[in-house]
Amino acid sequence: MSNQDKLCMAGRIGFLGAGSIVEAMLSGILKKGLLSTDRLLVSNRNNRERLKELADSYGVQYTQDKLEVARSSDILILAIKPKDAQEALRELRGVVHTGQLVISVVAGVSTTLIGEWLGVNCPIVRTMPNTSSAVGLSATGLAANPFVTEEQLQQATCLFEAIGTVYTVAEEELDIITGLSGSGPAYIYYLVEAMMAAGATAGLDREMARQLTLQTVIGAAQMLLETRADPAILRKQVTSPGGTTQAGLEVLEAYQFQQGVTAAILRASERSREMGAQYH
Ligand SMILES: NC(=O)C1=CN([C@@H]2O[C@H](COP(=O)(O)OP(=O)(O)OC[C@H]3O[C@@H](n4cnc5c(N)ncnc54)[C@H](O)[C@@H]3O)[C@@H](O)[C@H]2O)C=CC1
Numbered sequence: 001m002s003n004q005d006k007l008c009m010a011g012r013i014g015f016l017g018a019g020s021i022v023e024a025m026l027s028g029i030l031k032k033g034l035l036s037t038d039r040l041l042v043s044n045r046n047n048r049e050r051l052k053e054l055a056d057s058y059g060v061q062y063t064q065d066k067l068e069v070a071r072s073s074d075i076l077i078l079a080i081k082p083k084d085a086q087e088a089l090r091e092l093r094g095v096v097h098t099g100q101l102v103i104s105v106v107a108g109v110s111t112t113l114i115g116e117w118l119g120v121n122c123p124i125v126r127t128m129p130n131t132s133s134a135v136g137l138s139a140t141g142l143a144a145n146p147f148v149t150e151e152q153l154q155q156a157t158c159l160f161e162a163i164g165t166v167y168t169v170a171e172e173e174l175d176i177i178t179g180l181s182g183s184g185p186a187y188i189y190y191l192v193e194a195m196m197a198a199g200a201t202a203g204l205d206r207e208m209a210r211q212l213t214l215q216t217v218i219g220a221a222q223m224l225l226e227t228r229a230d231p232a233i234l235r236k237q238v239t240s241p242g243g244t245t246q247a248g249l250e251v252l253e254a255y256q257f258q259q260g261v262t263a264a265i266l267r268a269s270e271r272s273r274e275m276g277a278q279y280h
């Protein structure tokens with residue numbers, strides 16, 4: 001059975017929340033042509049303008065009635081902020097039932113808490129995609145609670161495979177994945193911002209600095225993918241002894257670049273755990 005067939009069996013997909021990650025997912029799903037717009041329903045807290053914007057841009061359906069999205073979706077995707085989750089999910093008590101599949105992209109909040117707040121032992125798949133979903137290049141981690149059937153796990157996997165790669169993991173690992181690849185695009189953008197600014201500060205035209213930086217990032221990513229080489233080996237190939245790269249890397253080392261990146265990822269993962277733990 002093709003991925004499309006598996007998702008065809010899934011019926012309607014509703015999104016509770018209509019922010020950045022939902023837009024990235026919608027954009028990626030529709031670019032793949034995997035689902036028709038009449039099967040995608042979005043809702044948010046109270047921003048009708050935003051819903052209309054998504055409907056105009058992507059052709060999806062929308063409703064301001066959160067209970068309607070919960071009631072009428074075969075797959076309900078939770079895409080609200082962790083701090084809003086408890087209140088939002090408690091409002092859905094008695095509406096969400098065991099025949100539906102709930103998929104959460106909410107950082108930090110466990111499937112146990114989601115089930116408690118919804119007040120039902122329903123199948124829940126907790127995931128952590130990233131905003132590169134918009135271009136079909138998310139790196140998504142996914143974990144299922146015990147009520148998820150094999151078929152439902154396949155449906156969830158197919159949905160996220162349409163917008164990137166998927167790793168099925170133990171739920172505890174999702175906090176690490178959140179710090180690494182969920183937040184990850186922001187670290188790369190931060191690096192790109194710094195490289196572009198440096199190029200411009202050193203005297204290059206801003207647009208040229210942007211193009212050179214982007215091509216360098218894409219080229220390095222493609223090298224890692226195609227050669228499958230250890231990044232340390234690829235780095236050494238660039239680094240002529242006593243040359244420019246060595247001089248640059250020495251400065252990064254002096255600023256403790258690696259320790260900084262490691263600490264950032266560990267802190268982001270810890271933050272994911274904190275955001276869930278505050279409710280236990
Ligand atoms: N932005 C990202 O890169 C990623 C975000 N996530 C997770 O996705 C979730 C959403 O994040 P963003 O899209 O960035 O946030 P956002 O702030 O852009 O969107 C949040 C949405 O939730 C809606 N909302 C809030 N309370 C609600 C309620 N009671 N009922 C219905 N809708 C409600 C808001 O109206 C808004 O549409 C978060 O839990 C975040 O951890 C996961 C992966 C990546």
Ligand SMILES: O=C(O)[C@@H]1CCC=N1
Pocket residue numbers: 107178182183
């Ligand atoms: O910053 C956040 O909390 C969310 C989760 C991963 C990416 N954005």
